[in-house]
Amino acid sequence: MATKEYAFYPGCSSQKGASASNYLTSVESMCKTLDVKLTEIPDWNCCGASIGYAEAGELPRHVLNARNFALSEQHMPGKEIVATCAACWLGARETRERLTHSETLMADTREALKESGLEINEMPNIRHMVEVLIEDLGFDEMKKHVVRPLEGVKIAGYVGCQTNRPFGVDGESFENPLYLDKMVEMVGAEPIPDYEQKVTCCGGALAFSEPEKAQAQIKDIVESAYDHGAEMIVTPCPLCQANVEIYQGQVNKRYGTKFDIPVMYYSQLMVVAYGGDAKAAGLNGQVIKARRLEEIAAKPVKR
């Protein structure tokens, strides 16, 4: 039996062939090592993300998240829901808070859910994968499995927005959260605690609709990582990862820069440090190849 079991909400971007599919690959390998069992919520739906706001209204967006709660309760009663995506986690958690604090909203949600034959009796806890790692397992447990420390690799911990605000990880500050730096340290790499762009917004959905605004922010985030001598950037959020990685070419054109820095997920660093190969860490999913990590992942494991 696994040490920890959760209802899993992977989210749209984690699906096969989608923009964060490499995130899921690495999370699965990481959880195997840590003996964490994730059971996907059957037929889960999109959280609506923040950007759906023009049409989402209030109730429809909470109903969308509540459907996932109801499915989770039906198939895995009493289990906490774990999301890997910042937007999924935020959307679900916000719905949980609003429904808990408003009887009207709760009653309306129940009425709408009936239309799909579902019901909610208990409000589930909504957790982000990094909360599971930090709070349920702890740094000592995470570190125990490191068999191939990422020695000498300097990594800028880019926390971004939605895993940090408005809820964030318990005990961390909004302005200077430290858990990601601690995770970098945990895998044996070198963190950059004074990386001043660690909670700057990547532009979110504006990277699609108004790219010039988002790219101004992406430029700052990447430039500061270079200024601190980082070899790569690490993040817990799928949209941060995509925005900061895939538009570097466009930023270069716009600003005459020569950015070419890999942007990784924490789970990818952990899989490599845990002795996994490039495939298990989803390194083939990088648009900007993480050559240094690929080299480390090809080395034999110290046991």
Place this chain on the structure above:
Amino acid sequence: MSANTAVADKYRNNFLKEIEEQVEMGDWVKMCMQCGVCSGSCPTNFQSAWEHPPQELFMMIRAGKREEVLTSTSMWNCTSCYNCIVRCPRKIPITHIMHGIAEYAHRIGKAPKMQATRFFSVLFWKNCTNTGRVNELKLSLGLYFKDGFVQGVKNGLAMQSVAIGLIKAGRLNPLELFGGHKCKDQKGIQAMLAKAYEIERVRKAAKMAG
């Protein structure tokens, strides 16, 4: 009578009340003490300047500047970074109010028609609620072809290298165009959302009548 004329008629000379009753979290607007921390914390206001940053919108609402607020592009600049929320000394849920004003302006037909983020927001919601899950390829193509076919092809070409990078990395599947990921119970999702819209409509109308 259009949606806009109906509400304008009902809330004549009391735009604050209109916002309080019709906009999500709108009843917080009166709590703003005009310190400007939200505006100073907003990434897109810092980079390119909103026409009216949040605290200015709040004062304009209280001053009854209905037309200027609802037709503004300002709140559509919100990236949902939540920096304003966590820094506001009065703990006003500013991000949600920005989304709320934008949603309201869109609902009653006052929002700027071709504003790119408004367009994308609608596109995103339709995309994800259509099958229950986001189809990333259709979402991107929908945005590129916003201003017609010729511009769409140009936009597509400009983004070619980004798309090829993603396809090579296995993170964009061209076959998504012919289907893609979806929920099994799409019927149930549609029925549930239709009901949610109906309930919300009735509640907002009741406030207007009350």
